[in-house]
Amino acid sequence: MPDAASDGLPATLPPVDLLVVGGGINGAGIARDAAGRGLSVLLCEQGDLAGATSSASTKLIHGGLRYLEYYEFRLVREALREREVLLRAAPHIIRPLRFVLPHDPSMRPAWLVRLGLFLYDHLGRRERLPGSAGADLRGGPLGAPLRPGIARGFVYSDCWVEDSRLVVLNALDARERGAAVLTRTRLERAERAGGVWRAHLRLLADGALRVVEARALVNATGPWVEAVVRTRLNQASAKAVRLVKGSHIVVPRLFDGEHAYIVQNDDRRIVFAIPYEGCFTLIGTTDVDYTGDPAAAAISAQETAYLCRAVSRWFARPVTPADVVWSYSGVRPLFDDHSHGTAAAVTRDYVLDLDAKGGAPLLSVFGGKITTFRRLAEEAVGRLGPLLGCRAGPWTAGAPLPGGDMAGADFACFAAQAQARWPWLPPALGRRLAGSYGTRMERIIGGAAGLDGLGADLGGGVTEAELRYAADQEFACSGDDFLWRRSRLGLHLDAGARGAVAAWFARRNGTAGEECCAPSRLVTSTDS
CATH class of the missing domain: 3.30.9.10 (D-Amino Acid Oxidase, subunit A, domain 2)
Known part of the structure; x- marks a missing residue:
């Protein structure tokens, strides 16, 4: 199945075990875990991966020191343990x-x-x-x-x-394990029918409607989780955010x-x-x-x-x-526990609401934080697996994310080896590629023997080779996708270079404008 909301999708998509709605960190993590256990998975996201909350964090993998004041010992313990797990899995971006x-x-x-x-x-x-x-x-x-x-x-x-690269790497790993990932694809509605979910998906690039049947559905839409339950699934839930x-x-x-x-x-x-x-x-x-x-x-x-x-x-x-x-x-x-306390005091823990009636399970994700996404995904798939006849157990704790498979999870050593291997790379560019892509930087460089082999430089060291990789492998289809979520180069490049990147994607997409069905823009930038 194609990986972007693009041409070539049949009107009725092949049935899947699990439809995951929402391409933030929780949805991408669940899709990855489920695909790795052998389930067939389709992930749909109405904008870009990490286009909302998951790219707007404080960029920390942390236990949450201040949560101790609220006696959130279980949450802090789980988050502290996850620091080391994630550091081993993705030493290039963590x-x-x-x-x-x-x-x-x-x-x-x-x-x-x-x-x-x-x-x-x-x-x-x-x-x-x-x-x-x-x-x-x-x-x-x-x-x-x-x-x-x-x-x-x-x-x-x-x-x-x-944070946003963490989401992309989870989605990339999910795809490489067999999942289909459709960005710019909105869930219009879904209903239970004959023991499965029948979901109607809108491809925002051309407005086309596609239908897919799924044995289970995960609602991982973050701030929209309640609205999706009520208006897209026509269900009631006692849980709230x-x-x-x-x-x-x-x-x-x-x-x-x-x-x-x-x-x-x-x-x-x-x-x-x-x-x-x-x-x-x-x-x-x-x-x-x-x-x-x-x-x-x-x-x-x-x-x-x-x-x-x-x-x-x-x-x-x-x-x-x-x-x-x-x-x-x-x-x-945040999960609403109706405590009426200050916003700062609301729990950052997560709640998984599983409704298995009618033989077609619905699991909705309320709350959570980026540090505990892997455990949340592990628990979610652990609860859904038996209902889908899946006996495979947890596996992600010891598995590197794409680009993180470096010896001893030692990023400093890897970066030094990369600079020695490609001495023609300017040191700043070499460090950036190593820190963004890890061992996958080799897929960008390919057989190039010099900077000319990476194609035109659009400004600030951004080459056509890197943009092709972002588009072909990392689901990017606009300048914003690349400049603000696959990287933070929007902070560094001048208006001319940002425009050149946007124009490159527009040419690739055959569009006149900068965006291809623009995702929700959650940043405000100023030219410096």
């Missing part, structure tokens, strides 16, 4: 990150912070990440960017991730070094300041209850001011809204 936590005695006493970090060190397995420690911030590189008078703090470890908007800003780099900061705001929330894309700092996030269309989420002036104020309390160089070069917002579909 890397260790050391965090500095300056201490404010008026907020939380030092003994309480030390206790929290002790639990954080010991709740989950920790093999590759160093533990926490106290830090003297009166001198040296850790304290240098902070305001005078900040004397002490703590350091601990978590991981950084290219609480929509919470999280916004981030990107500013010119605030500090040297590869460590990050986690600072406490005067409302007791925490804000991260993370090295980003070499010459920037990523600051986030907010927690604001949200109503309306999740696709229309955008940062407000109040959120921008909040983030600037939060980090300016700690850094010697204040951050102002005028410093912001890019911002993005996403809507988190």
Whole structure:
């Protein structure tokens, strides 16, 4: 079956065991797990993979230190264990990150912070990440960017991730294990009929309607999960989501070094300041209850001011809204436990709602966080498998994602070997290709013996060879797909280069405009 919403699909598609609706991290993870257990799978996504919440995270694989204050010990333990699993699976896009936590005695006493970090060190397995420690911030590189008078703090470890690439790699692995992946394909409606789901899919590229029968259906549509249950499936559910908007800003780099900061705001929330894309700092996030269309989420002036104020309390160089070069917002579909607490206090745990009546199971995913997606997928397929006659057990814990199959999961060693193998690659380009594609960078370079062998350079080191790979292998079909989700090159390239990338996809798609059935745009960028 073709992998993009394109020509050649029959009016009635071949039946499948599992139809997964939603191409975010949970849908892609479930499709991958199910395909690896031998189930036939079709994944459909109305926009681009990771086009919504899954590309709008804080880019962290972390246990969630602050969740300890809400006694979410099971969630924190599971997330801490997943850090090491995912770090081994995708060392090219997931890397260790050391965090500095300056201490404010008026907020939380030092003994309480030390206790929290002790639990954080010991709740989950920790093999590759160093533990926490106290830090003297009166001198040296850790304290240098902070305001005078900040004397002490703590350091601990978590991981950084290219969130949207994590989604793409899961979808790619699912396809290579037999799944079909249809982007720009919207579920119009589905109904139970004769013990199966009969689903009607709209191909947004040409408006054509296709029908597929599936023995089970997974609703992994994130912020739209409730709406899909009610309006597309005509079902009722006792479960609900609480929509919470999280916004981030990107500013010119605030500090040297590869460590990050986690600072406490005067409302007791925490804000991260993370090295980003070499010459920037990523600051986030907010927690604001949200109503309306999740696709229309955008940062407000109040959120921008909040983030600037939060980090300016700690850094010697204040951050102002005028410093912001890019911002993005996403809507988190948090499971609504009807606690009526603040948005920041709502659980980040997930709930799987399984309705197996009529012999055609429906599993809807409520809540979750990017760190625990693999476990969520494992549990989801574990619950559906017996209903579909699948006896295969879990397998993803020890399986690398595409590009992650490098010796010892040692990215630094791999990157050095890649530079030695292709010495004609400019070092910055070599590092970027290694850090984006891992061992799959070989598929981009092919037999090229020099830069000329990669085709035309459209600007900033983006070559035709890389764009062909993104289109042929990674489901990209627009400039936005490549510039903001397959990469973050939209931050680095000038308007001319961004336009050249968009034009390349338009020529490939035979369209006059930049987009081929444009996905929901969740970013606001400004030319620099």
